[in-house]
Amino acid sequence: MRVQFATSNEHKVAEARGILAVLGWEVERVAIDYPEVRSPSVEDVALDGARYVADKLGGPVIVEDTGLFIRALKWFPGTYSKYVLNTVDVTGVLRLMEGVDDRYAEFRCAVGFCEPGGDPKAFAGAVPGTINHAPLGDGGFGYDPIFITEGESRTFAQMPVEEKNAVSHRRRALAAFVAWAREEMPGR
Numbered sequence: 165m166r167v168q169f170a171t172s173n174e175h176k177v178a179e180a181r182g183i184l185a186v187l188g189w190e191v192e193r194v195a196i197d198y199p200e201v202r203s204p205s206v207e208d209v210a211l212d213g214a215r216y217v218a219d220k221l222g223g224p225v226i227v228e229d230t231g232l233f234i235r236a237l238k239w240f241p242g243t244y245s246k247y248v249l250n251t252v253d254v255t256g257v258l259r260l261m262e263g264v265d266d267r268y269a270e271f272r273c274a275v276g277f278c279e280p281g282g283d284p285k286a287f288a289g290a291v292p293g294t295i296n297h298a299p300l301g302d303g304g305f306g307y308d309p310i311f312i313t314e315g316e317s318r319t320f321a322q323m324p325v326e327e328k329n330a331v332s333h334r335r336r337a338l339a340a341f342v343a344w345a346r347e348e349m350p351g352r
């Protein structure tokens with residue numbers, strides 16, 4: 165089975181390919197940009213983006229929105245994660261976390277799927293963890309160097325990508341999409 169994935173982020177495509185290959189799906193990347201709706205919910209961003217791209221593309225498509233949600237910062241940066249990374253970067257986030265004992269954070273991911281003229285659907289996946297006190301590792305991307313998932317001692321950036329993919333928010337959201345697609349679109 166094959167799916168078109170609209171994203172400008174090559175790391176996401178690589179991870180989605182690795183994750184979906186295990187589940188028997190092929191991913192084709194589509195270079196269509198879409199406006200991100202302002203909402204604290206990754207599901208809203210994915211639903212809106214999927215509808216926009218499906219109509220523009222004239223075919224079924226998935227999009228994906230991810231954010232890092234830090235409890236002690238009232239779940240900031242959340243859906244502003246990209247903007248925050250592009251401005252103050254992980255060092256700015258670590259500065260906000262100086263002297264903060266509650267290090268709990270989670271990545272939340274939503275995969276949006278839509279066919280042209282149809283109603284979009286969203287599939288959520290989250291992974292719990294903590295914010296490390298310093299960036300560690302050179303794998304992964306984005307916030308991976310400061311995020312340690314529950315039960316781990318390494319950051320996502322220190323883990324081989326297959327290990328990150330086995331537990332990640334992206335894996336969970338894509339697996340939920342695949343489970344639904346197998347049920348609702350057999351033979352696709």
Ligand code: IMP
Binds near residue numbers: 173228232245306308
């Ligand atoms: P968006 O989903 O493209 O809006 O991504 C939001 C921000 O989170 C971007 O700056 C990404 O680099 C970052 N991000 C997305 N997925 C991951 C991930 O799996 N690990 C670490 N950072 C991520």
